[in-house]
Amino acid sequence: MAEDAYGVTGSARDLPTPPPAGDGHVAPNVLVSIGALLLGMLLAALDQTIVSTALPTIVSDLGGLEHLSWVVTAYLLASTAATPLWGKLGDQYGRKRLFQIAIVIFLVGSALCGMAQDMFQLIAFRGLQGLGGGGLMVLSMAIVGDLVSPRERGRYQGLFGAVFGASSVLGPLLGGLFTEHLSWRWVFYINLPIGIVALIVIATVLHLPRRSQRHVIDYLGTVLIATVAVCLVLVASLGGTTWAWGSPQIVGLAVAGVVLAVVFVGVERRAAEPVLPPKLFRIRTFTLAAVISFIVGFAMFGAMTYLPTFLQVVQGITPTMSGVHMLPMVVGLLLASTASGQIVSRTGRWKVFPIAGTGITALGLLLLHQLDENSSTALMSVYFFVFGLGLGLVMQVLVLIVQNAVAYEDLGVATSGATFFRSIGASFGVAVFGSIFAGRLGDRLADAFRGVPLPAGASVDALKADPHVLALLPPAMRQPALHAYASAITDVFLYAAPVALLGFALAWFLKEDRLRGSVTAPDATQTLASNPVERSSYDEVCRALSVLGTREGRREVYRDITARAGYDLQPAASWMLLRMKRYGAVEPGRLAEHGPVPLTVVLEAARQIETRRLARREGLDLILTGEGVQVAERLAGAREDSLSRLLGDWWGPDRPRDLVRLVKELNDELCGSRSEQPGEPDGTTDRPGRPG
Structure with missing residues (x-):
């Protein structure tokens, strides 16, 4: 799991x-x-x-x-x-x-x-x-x-x-x-x-x-509702012009439309x-x-x-x-x-x-x-x-x-x-x-x-x-x-x-x-x-x-998450902290090299994280400190609150599987999946979402 x-x-x-x-x-x-x-x-x-x-x-x-x-x-x-x-x-x-x-x-x-x-x-x-x-x-x-x-x-x-x-x-x-x-x-x-x-x-x-x-x-419901619409439209367009309102043709069309509408309701209840x-x-x-x-x-x-x-x-x-x-x-x-x-x-x-x-x-x-x-x-x-x-x-x-x-x-x-x-x-x-x-x-x-x-x-x-x-x-x-x-x-x-x-x-x-x-x-x-x-x-x-998939949308998402957690971090810094929480480490140079995030944004976010002692260097990688773990936990909680606000009562205990699937897909695309981490055995390069 x-x-x-x-x-x-x-x-x-x-x-x-x-x-x-x-x-x-x-x-x-x-x-x-x-x-x-x-x-x-x-x-x-x-x-x-x-x-x-x-x-x-x-x-x-x-x-x-x-x-x-x-x-x-x-x-x-x-x-x-x-x-x-x-x-x-x-x-x-x-x-x-x-x-x-x-x-x-x-x-x-x-x-x-x-x-x-x-x-x-x-x-x-x-x-x-x-x-x-x-x-x-x-x-x-x-x-x-x-x-x-x-x-x-x-x-x-x-x-x-x-x-x-x-x-x-x-x-x-x-x-x-x-x-x-x-x-x-x-x-x-x-x-x-x-x-x-x-x-x-x-x-x-x-x-x-x-x-x-x-x-x-x-099929039956589709045919019935189309037939009802045709009957009623024929009454509206032909009544009083081609045929008199009281003519057998108009009355017959009107009755047929009403009867078929009743049948349609019955069919739809069992479909x-x-x-x-x-x-x-x-x-x-x-x-x-x-x-x-x-x-x-x-x-x-x-x-x-x-x-x-x-x-x-x-x-x-x-x-x-x-x-x-x-x-x-x-x-x-x-x-x-x-x-x-x-x-x-x-x-x-x-x-x-x-x-x-x-x-x-x-x-x-x-x-x-x-x-x-x-x-x-x-x-x-x-x-x-x-x-x-x-x-x-x-x-x-x-x-x-x-x-x-x-x-x-x-x-x-x-x-x-x-x-x-x-x-x-x-x-x-x-x-x-x-x-x-x-x-x-x-x-x-x-x-x-x-x-x-x-x-x-x-x-x-x-x-x-x-x-x-x-x-x-x-x-x-x-x-x-x-x-x-x-x-x-x-x-x-x-x-x-x-x-x-x-x-x-x-x-x-x-x-x-x-x-x-x-x-x-x-x-x-x-x-x-x-x-x-x-x-x-x-x-x-x-x-x-899908607005979350735009560069501006992602920046706003991370800005909102950071504000909810009560921090004044850059959006890119919050993004990097959450990646470290999920995958254990990030390598800023590779993020900039293999992703569309500008190098200046990545380096500035990494500098802010290190300056506030939220992460420490181990070689080229950044790894969370004890304080950084706490900050990342609060950011993750804020992300859960943000999701609850987005999806409202749809995100309840009985949430549908395809909604869970959508959230997973969006999350993978925003943060990068495990297989996209640098240094993986399959050699896959990192393609992160763009917060900055």
């Missing part, structure tokens, strides 16, 4: 071999593989934003304005429903093969979307594309955990977050450029060369370790690994956060789908410039999301953000309702920014508070559950907004031209189906038609405002529990992704603790 530096005992046989504790350098093939993963993530992330800008042109080419929302909804529904399956199948059958399959499905869907000849074909192919997109999202993040150690993981997760942030900005711009200068079909064709490069690199370079982890896949455990809903914070997440998805994606239509049709802005005009919303979202996350991580206080975020989102929707065909660019930019600001304030915090409210064993599924409800909300938002828009547009156009003879080819039905028909109207008639479009689009924001206000009211009932130290602000992949990323509890804690 061996004891790690946190006081955890366990047999080495019980623990898998951790990734090698690197010296800050990663093998070139790993870097190339991560580049390919970033390309895969870019495909999925970009496709959520690039299409919206092209929608008005797509409708003009293919017709079917009343079905416009389904171009977005089909992708969201398919990717959301498929994500849990991709995650579990990757655990069972290997992520590399599954990731390649996801890329192929996505590329086939993209090619078929580009070749679509009518709106129904495009919607069907978008669903196929969404199936692959869900796999790209979840598997790319999971593979990073297979490739790099916890110490290195933080920097790469930051890259994935940057991809999401960049896609939010680039999507509208690229969508406009392709639509205006090439064809809307290039919005989909652009995926092909990127995906092929990623596929080739993954096939030739990516080598993953075999994983023995097995899961019981909740070995439920896709959405019912016990989570007994936690008030999770239930409230799930509802608020639904509302945020509803408002965000509903608005983002129709704002380009407003800008291009009503304002007469080119597709490219419509992407530029939407940048204030993206900037507001990213600024608020980043700032709120930093404040929460520093202060531990979070309740103000969901309250302020939902309130400002409701205000933003009411402001968007005020827009019309005469609104100035400056006014639109301000309103867009306010709306994005509200979304950014609330999105960042919802995942965090859910993670803080659940037991360790439910951490992964609760995280994906929170984003799952936002995905379902997005699907509903786009569908409901589409239904409202289609209904209001028909009514407004009919009112505007009742009894007025229209030019040939410019009937009310033609105007409703294709906004380009507006060009056939004489100037005197064009103004009322533009006003009809403007009011129909902005009315959807008015209808969405009470939903956001409901979220504002619910946010007041959230209980502001003290945050565990390990629960840091989520990265952008969790706050901007439209579909849930399925990760285990181990993966989630590893993500949160």
Whole structure:
């Protein structure tokens, strides 16, 4: 039995071999593989934003304005429903093969979307594309955990977050450029060369370790929850437009959705690994956060789908410039999301953000309702920014508070559950907004031209189906038609405002529990992704603790440990004392020679230890004195206290084995394992963590 530096005992046989504790350098093939993963993530992330800008042109080419929302909804529904399956199948059958399959499905869907000849074909192919997109999202993040150690993981997760942030900005711009200068079909064709490069690199370079982890896949639960979502979204989008609300079709869909939801609850109660455990809903914070997440998805994606239509049709802005005009919303979202996350991580206080975020989102929707065909660019930019600001304030915090409210064993599924409800909300938002828009547009156009003879080819039905028909109207008639479009689009924001206000009211009932130290602000992949990323509890804690793997993080860890123990030692000196306690001796020269710690830092720390008589020289080695043993013992105790603060009630007597494993891995990477000590028979050189 061996004891790690946190006081955890366990047999080495019980623990898998951790990734090698690197010296800050990663093998070139790993870097190339991560580049390919970033390309895969870019495909999925970009496709959520690039299409919206092209929608008005797509409708003009293919017709079917009343079905416009389904171009977005089909992708969201398919990717959301498929994500849990991709995650579990990757655990069972290997992520590399599954990731390649996801890329192929996505590329086939993209090619078929580009070749679509009518709106129904495009919607069907978008669903196929969404199936692959869900796999790209979840598997790319999971593979990073297979490739790099916890110490290195933080920097790469930051890259994935940057991809999401960049896609939010680039999507509208690229969508406009392709639509205006090439064809809307290039919005989909652009995926092909990127995906092929990623596929080739993954096939030739990516080598993953075999994983023995097995899961019981909740196929029935996944199919049921996807079917329930489809039924309810069909009711929301087709009711009152394609079919009357009281029609047998709508009533049948509604009844089917309710019955299947009841069956789903029964199935999940008996499932070995439920896709959405019912016990989570007994936690008030999770239930409230799930509802608020639904509302945020509803408002965000509903608005983002129709704002380009407003800008291009009503304002007469080119597709490219419509992407530029939407940048204030993206900037507001990213600024608020980043700032709120930093404040929460520093202060531990979070309740103000969901309250302020939902309130400002409701205000933003009411402001968007005020827009019309005469609104100035400056006014639109301000309103867009306010709306994005509200979304950014609330999105960042919802995942965090859910993670803080659940037991360790439910951490992964609760995280994906929170984003799952936002995905379902997005699907509903786009569908409901589409239904409202289609209904209001028909009514407004009919009112505007009742009894007025229209030019040939410019009937009310033609105007409703294709906004380009507006060009056939004489100037005197064009103004009322533009006003009809403007009011129909902005009315959807008015209808969405009470939903956001409901979220504002619910946010007041959230209980502001003290945050565990390990629960840091989520990265952008969790706050901007439209579909849930399925990760285990181990993966989630590893993500949160990966800050310990950064040079700054390690320095702060040792500074905190030293302060808790009541000493004024340098962080590097505390690190060296703990190494001596664990291994018996250190050789400062070899630490500097074979590790990335600067020689000046090592020598200064060694000088401080010797000056205070905490260690003595025996040849080239430093060995603890009696006083040094006492200091090291207090430092070790402070490290245990620090861990308790980080992991809270998760680090109890019954702590899970994989949590013990994570702590051991992080400890080995921070302090260096026994086999890495200089002078070992196998000649292994020392590669310590970097405190200084």
